[in-house]
Amino acid sequence: MHEQDRAMTIAEAVLAASAGADQAQVQVTIADASYARFGQNYVTQNLESQQTTISLTYYIGKAAGSVSSADATPAGITRIVAQAKAIAQRVPPDTKFVSLPKPQTYPSPVPSYFASTAGATPDERVALLVPVFARMKRSNLTASGFATTQTQSLVVANSLGLRAGYTGTNCGIQVKAMAPSTSGYAESYALDVAAIDPAATAERAATKATVSREPFDLAPGRYTVVLEPSAFQAAVKALIEGLDAQDVLDDQDSWMIGRLGKPVFSPNFTLRSDWSNPQLANPPFDPNDGTAATTFAFIERGVPTAYSVSTYMGNKFAKPITGVTNSMIVDPGTKSHDDLIGSVERGVLISRTWYERVVNPRDASITGLTRDGVYLIENGKLTRALKNFRYFVSMLEVMKDVEFSNRAVLCEPELDLGYSCVVPDAKIAGFNLAAQTSFA
Amino acid sequence: MASYSAAAARVLDSAAHAGAQYADVQFWTIRSESLFVRNGDVRDASDVRSIGYGVRALVEGSWGFYGSDRFSDADFDRVAATATAIARSGSTIADRIPAVTPTARVVASWETPFTIDPATISVSERAKQLLAVEKSMHVAKNIVAAYGYVQLWTTTKEFYSTTGSAIVQTIRQAGAQCGATAIGKDQDAQTRTTPDMFYQGGGWEVVDRAKLADAAPEIGREAVILADAPRLPSGTQDVILSHEVLSLQMHESIGHPLELDRALGWEANFSGISWVKPTDVGKTRYGSELLNVYVDNAMPLGMATVGYDDEAVKPQRVTLIENGVLRAFLSSRDTAAQTGLPQTASTRAQDWASIPMVRMTNIGLVPHEGTLASIIAETKDGIYVDGMTSWSIDDHRLNFQFGPQIAYAITNGKRGKIYKQPTYVGVTPHFWGSLDRVAGPSEFVVFGSASCGKGEPEQNGKTSHACSVARFRKVKVGVKADA
Numbered sequence: 001m002h003e004q005d006r007a008m009t010i011a012e013a014v015l016a017a018s019a020g021a022d023q024a025q026v027q028v029t030i031a032d033a034s035y036a037r038f039g040q041n042y043v044t045q046n047l048e049s050q051q052t053t054i055s056l057t058y059y060i061g062k063a064a065g066s067v068s069s070a071d072a073t074p075a076g077i078t079r080i081v082a083q084a085k086a087i088a089q090r091v092p093p094d095t096k097f098v099s100l101p102k103p104q105t106y107p108s109p110v111p112s113y114f115a116s117t118a119g120a121t122p123d124e125r126v127a128l129l130v131p132v133f134a135r136m137k138r139s140n141l142t143a144s145g146f147a148t149t150q151t152q153s154l155v156v157a158n159s160l161g162l163r164a165g166y167t168g169t170n171c172g173i174q175v176k177a178m179a180p181s182t183s184g185y186a187e188s189y190a191l192d193v194a195a196i197d198p199a200a201t202a203e204r205a206a207t208k209a210t211v212s213r214e215p216f217d218l219a220p221g222r223y224t225v226v227l228e229p230s231a232f233q234a235a236v237k238a239l240i241e242g243l244d245a246q247d248v249l250d251d252q253d254s255w256m257i258g259r260l261g262k263p264v265f266s267p268n269f270t271l272r273s274d275w276s277n278p279q280l281a282n283p284p285f286d287p288n289d290g291t292a293a294t295t296f297a298f299i300e301r302g303v304p305t306a307y308s309v310s311t312y313m314g315n316k317f318a319k320p321i322t323g324v325t326n327s328m329i330v331d332p333g334t335k336s337h338d339d340l341i342g343s344v345e346r347g348v349l350i351s352r353t354w355y356e357r358v359v360n361p362r363d364a365s366i367t368g369l370t371r372d373g374v375y376l377i378e379n380g381k382l383t384r385a386l387k388n389f390r391y392f393v394s395m396l397e398v399m400k401d402v403e404f405s406n407r408a409v410l411c412e413p414e415l416d417l418g419y420s421c422v423v424p425d426a427k428i429a430g431f432n433l434a435a436q437t438s439f440a
Numbered sequence: 441m442a443s444y445s446a447a448a449a450r451v452l453d454s455a456a457h458a459g460a461q462y463a464d465v466q467f468w469t470i471r472s473e474s475l476f477v478r479n480g481d482v483r484d485a486s487d488v489r490s491i492g493y494g495v496r497a498l499v500e501g502s503w504g505f506y507g508s509d510r511f512s513d514a515d516f517d518r519v520a521a522t523a524t525a526i527a528r529s530g531s532t533i534a535d536r537i538p539a540v541t542p543t544a545r546v547v548a549s550w551e552t553p554f555t556i557d558p559a560t561i562s563v564s565e566r567a568k569q570l571l572a573v574e575k576s577m578h579v580a581k582n583i584v585a586a587y588g589y590v591q592l593w594t595t596t597k598e599f600y601s602t603t604g605s606a607i608v609q610t611i612r613q614a615g616a617q618c619g620a621t622a623i624g625k626d627q628d629a630q631t632r633t634t635p636d637m638f639y640q641g642g643g644w645e646v647v648d649r650a651k652l653a654d655a656a657p658e659i660g661r662e663a664v665i666l667a668d669a670p671r672l673p674s675g676t677q678d679v680i681l682s683h684e685v686l687s688l689q690m691h692e693s694i695g696h697p698l699e700l701d702r703a704l705g706w707e708a709n710f711s712g713i714s715w716v717k718p719t720d721v722g723k724t725r726y727g728s729e730l731l732n733v734y735v736d737n738a739m740p741l742g743m744a745t746v747g748y749d750d751e752a753v754k755p756q757r758v759t760l761i762e763n764g765v766l767r768a769f770l771s772s773r774d775t776a777a778q779t780g781l782p783q784t785a786s787t788r789a790q791d792w793a794s795i796p797m798v799r800m801t802n803i804g805l806v807p808h809e810g811t812l813a814s815i816i817a818e819t820k821d822g823i824y825v826d827g828m829t830s831w832s833i834d835d836h837r838l839n840f841q842f843g844p845q846i847a848y849a850i851t852n853g854k855r856g857k858i859y860k861q862p863t864y865v866g867v868t869p870h871f872w873g874s875l876d877r878v879a880g881p882s883e884f885v886v887f888g889s890a891s892c893g894k895g896e897p898e899q900n901g902k903t904s905h906a907c908s909v910a911r912f913r914k915v916k917v918g919v920k921a922d923a
Contacts, residue, residue: 036529037896039706042536045895046526049507049793051492066486070509087485090564092571094481122504122522122529133533144708146896174896176709183708252584253621253629354712357830359843360861362629365921367841369834371712390832390839390865394921432921435865437839 003030004167007052007155010072014056015157017081021088023059023100025158025289028052032118036125037146041133043126058084059100062093098315103161104285104292112168112281113151114192120149120171128198132175135202139210143202145174149193154283156290164290166283172412175202176372177209182385184208185352185372187230189410191281208351208373212385217436218376220389224347225431226340226377229409231370232330232426234356238366238395239271240328240419241358243298245313255364255396256304265302265399268333272297273308273325279410279422286310286323287418294322325419332424333404340405340427342380348433349375349382353391364395369437389433401429444493447516448600451495454520456602460497460527462541463520464601466750467493468792471594473558477570478587485563492792497523501538502531507793540777542751545604550747552612553740554643558592561644566590570618573652577620577660582667584629586660588618590647591639591890597750605752613743613902614646615639615890620660624667630860632663632845635684636828639888639902640741662846665858672847672859674918678822679864680815680877680911685825685844686805687887687905693868694726694733695800695903697837698760698768699786699894700775702798710896712835715868716766718779724766727872730910732806733761735770737785743888743902744788744801751796755785760803764872772798790899797895802886804906808878812909815877817853819911824848824855825862841865841919864917874913883908 007028018024030052037045055068058081065087067080128147136143153167172189173196186204188196227235241247242254275282275293284293291311298306306322314321333340341349351373359365367390374386405425413420444467455463469491476484492509497520504527508519530536570588577586592614599607619633634655640646681689697714701707704718716724737755739745748754751773759767769779770786775798789796816824827845834840847862848855888904 033897035896037706039701039704039708040537042533043502043530044701044706045505045795045797046503046530047505047507047795048522048526049494050510051507051793052509053490063482064485066484068486068488068490070491071489083487087487087563090562091475091482091485091567094483096481122526123532126529126532129533142705144705146709148896174709178705178708185709250585251621251629252623253631258627354835355832357832357843359830359863359921362627363921367830367832367921369832369839371835388834390834390841392841392919392921397921434919435839437834437836 004153004155004165006030007153008165010054011155011157014054014077014081015159017077018056018058018159021058021159022061023159025057025100027055028155030153033150034120034125035146035148036129038129039144041136041142043129046122054080056080056084058088060088062095062097063088063091064094065091096316097312100158100160101162101289101291101311104290106164106284106292109166109284110276110278110281112191114169117149117169117171117191117193118151120193125149128173128196131199132202135199135206136177139206141177141179141206141209144176144178147173154287156285156287158290162290164285168281171196173198173201175205177205179209179213182209182212182215183372184212187412189412212373215385215387218386220433220435222430222432224344224427224429226344226347226349227426227428228351229411229423229425231350231353233411233421233423234353234368235366235395236330236423237356238358238364242361242364243307244324245307245309245317245319248307249313249317253361255362256307259304261303263303264396265299266402267302268403269299269302269399270297270331271299272329273327274329275327277327277329277422280327280420282327287326288324291321291323296322328419328421330404330423332406332408334406337405337407337425340403340425341377341382344377344380344427347377348386349377365393366395367392388437390435390437391432392434393432398428398431403427444598445600445606450513450516451520452600452602454517455495455497455524458521458524460499460524462498462602463495464599465493465495466792467598469596470791473592474589475566475570476587476589477567477574479585480571480574482567490791494789494792495519495523497527498539498541499524499527500531502527503539504530505795537778539774542601542773543603544752546748546752547606548747549608551610552641552745554612554645556644558644573618573656576656577618579657579660580622580664582622582664583620583660584623586620588652590616599752601752607748607752609747611746612643613639613641614643616647616650616652618652618656618659620663622663622667628667630663630666632659632666633827634659635887637684637687637887637889639743639890640886641743641745642741666846666860669858669860672862672918674920676914677917678819678911678913679915679917680819680822680824680909682824682826683885683887683907683909684828686907686910688828688831690803690805690905690907691800691889691903692831692833693837693840695803695905698770699798699800700769700771700779700781703769704775704778707894711894712837715836715838718769718781720766721768721781725764726761726766726869727764728875729763730808730875730878731761731764731872734759734804735784735786735801736804737801739802739804739886739904739906741886742802742904744904749785749787750789751787753783753785753787758782758784770798770800788901790901794899799894799901800892800903802904805878807881807884807908809880810877811879811883815879815909815911816850816855819850820852822850823862823917824850838868862917863919864915865919866915871912874915875910876913877911879908879910
């Protein structure tokens with residue numbers, strides 16, 4: 001927690017120097033990230049970085065200037081305040097701005113910091129990889145992936161008295177096992193590095209790669225698919241991207257428009273914002289402006305019910321403020337992963353996808369490609385490995401017939417999009433596997 | 441006199457003392473300015489400065505990297521020792537291919553040429569120009585959103601190594617765009633923009649060159665037309681790609697597959713591998729005879745143009761594809777050494793906190809003959825596509841689906857009806873094999889990207905793709921999710 005205290009001290013100093021502003025907001029992050037990346041069964045990139053970011057937004061009336069820097073010295077703080085003020089003095093106002101959030105009351109945070117992760121050494125990260133390489137060599141496979149440990153302290157403070165702070169750790173391992181014409185993938189994420197089992201992760205990846213040798217061509221078409229959590233997280237992104245007031249009210253390019261309160265999806269489908277999920281352990285506030293995080297359902301038993309509303313959008317459109325969510329939870333079902341597969345007469349199991357892109361946000365259509373483990377399911381059993389597909393579906397259509405497993409898994413954070421997910425396996429009917437990706 | 445030379449000496453001494461057999465350190469000062477306006481308001485006016493340094497240490501052929509923004513002597517010693525310890529941890533793995541130990545000593549300085557210093561254009565003047573651009577896109581009531589932005593970067597890098605290298609570079613890059621979204625009678629929303637890839641090396645003159653004020657009213661009008669336009673019917677057609685679409689096509693299906701670290705499997709878990717291998721050089725046909733592609737990291741206006749890359753390699757022009765046949769890859773010192781292929785000065789880090797790695801840098805498609813107008817005039821039945829909405833390609837860089845913003849039907853050499861969502865699909869060598877026209881030098885432009893993702897943790901790279909316009913025969917178009 002030492003770094004969080006340091007971040008708050010910096011934030012207070014910046015706010016004190018910004019006393020001439022009508023309003024001011026400071027965010028300070030102190031992040032330490034380490035990665036041991038590997039390819040061809042050895043470490044190809046091995047790195048660590050330690051980064052402080054101080055971001056100030058200085059308001060004169062409704063005009064704002066924003067400046068970021070890492071310089072926490074008194075001279076550095078004086079400089080960023082002067083620069084932000086100079087911008088605010090010169091730009092026209094943002095007429096939609098009303099106010100920064102007032103001081104908030106935050107719920108008690110869930111445990112999010114593990115010293116074992118924060119203190120992991122280079123040797124300990126490489127030690128996670130030793131069983132991975134050993135497992136690969138046993139099956140004449142090569143592996144690519146990484147082990148990572150990360151710690152982040154975050155503080156948000158503003159001139160109205162709001163103060164918010166958080167420190168969390170996370171860690172993970174990804175393993176892609178490969179041989180000519182085959183690959184298999186497995187990942188494991190946690191807050192505590194002691195919870196990562198690299199041997200088990202490597203075993204899953206190696207097993208998939210081994211049984212995927214000599215994959216065959218299945219004709220493109222609509223199939224019942226089982227998307228494992230990593231793949232389902234990528235597909236559900238088409239819906240998540242339209243769940244903000246910015247999309248619904250301001251840009252008007254969300255699939256939610258005209259569908260709130262109507263039964264759109266299967267009653268099995270509930271998507272929540274829940275910062276307090278212990279697998280995520282996210283901060284109890286919006287990292288953008290410190291607004292207290294709320295827990296609510298975006299989609300409740302198939303019915304779109306709400307979207308997230310930032311302080312800026314809430315003020316602009318006179319809507320209740322929820323804060324921008326960074327915690328996405330899909331409620332699990334009742335069947336095990338194996339039983340979910342067992343319920344498929346003829347279909348396809350998809351382990352992982354790649355390069356997913358929303359094609360039209362209004363119908364939540366998304367395209368992407370399968371990778372690292374695709375299998376034919378016949379009479380409830382995996383029978384053959386398949387070559388990869390491009391898929392192209394409207395999530396509005398295919399999520400009408402969906403069923404989930406009872407395991408909800410923490411997936412790799414969507415850092416670009418600012419959220420992380422806990423999702424189960426999803427069995428989806430009528431999934432359009434539009435084309436094969438082989439080119440011979 | 442370089443300002444960080446004394447600090448560098450301390451870092452490099454500390455690394456050597458800790459056991460590094462080679463080390464380098466690069467000090468970065470990055471200034472990133474951006475201005476974003478939307479629907480009449482300045483939504484973001486920011487000035488971001490990031491100062492730090494990244495240390496690379498080599499122990500027994502294994503690299504370690506540590507990036508920090510803490511500048512005391514104790515921090516210099518700690519960071520150097522940690523980078524060395526990280527390198528040593530990786531050296532314990534058996535059966536690895538050792539990295540090469542750099543031996544070059546380079547002492548040099550370099551700066552991006554520019555004609556208009558951004559500092560001479562005040563923030564208020566920038567806002568005034570952008571707000572006028574934004575306003576002129578509101579040509580109809582069903583334009584629900586319009587925006588404009590300007591981005592400017594000035595990066596000073598000082599590189600020092602234990603071999604005595606000392607390289608000081610100042611790199612300037614800029615870009616600008618505007619766009620509008622209209623709602624149609626059926627409530628469909630369609631967006632039309634100026635090129636998303638209008639990024640070049642240089643100063644404020646790059647923003648001027650984007651000519652947003654000239655383009656904005658037509659952008660608004662086309663957004664309105666698209667909102668009520670029909671979807672492009674499914675079929676097979678000749679397709680002419682605009683500069684922007686061709687740039688992205690080159691980026692995804694030529695630039696990325698020719699990154700040598702990817703072809704060697706180092707990026708397999710995230711970015712993927714490549715459909716071509718180092719052993720394919722000189723043998724594999726990538727496209728038609730008109731396909732001639734090169735890398736040139738000294739290219740004027742290039743986003744990746746430098747005096748030296750992030751491991752002190754001087755750029756040279758290298759042919760990647762000649763008359764459709766693969767000739768080389770984009771490489772680093774280590775990947776070139778592993779394969780015996782040429783170095784292309786393509787090693788870059790996003791910033792001081794990021795490890796340098798092989799990146800797509802400046803690639804170019806050699807122009808041939810004719811103009812966009814002449815190619816349209818000689819096209820009997822086809823479409824001309826422009827703008828980008830979505831793009832996706834597999835992890836071998838083979839199967840792609842692109843979604844431009846707009847298609848203009850071409851019938852008997854005349855441009856006609858407008859269609860929305862003109863998706864097209866293809867497979868890399870088949871698609872480039874169908875290339876039958878590449879416009880000449882008069883159409884040649886340098887477009888770029890400011891946010892090319894690669895690596896774990898992901899790094900944003902700045903790249904350029906210089907090209908004219910081109911035609912491809914018998915392309916599958918109009919694919920739909922509900923097909």
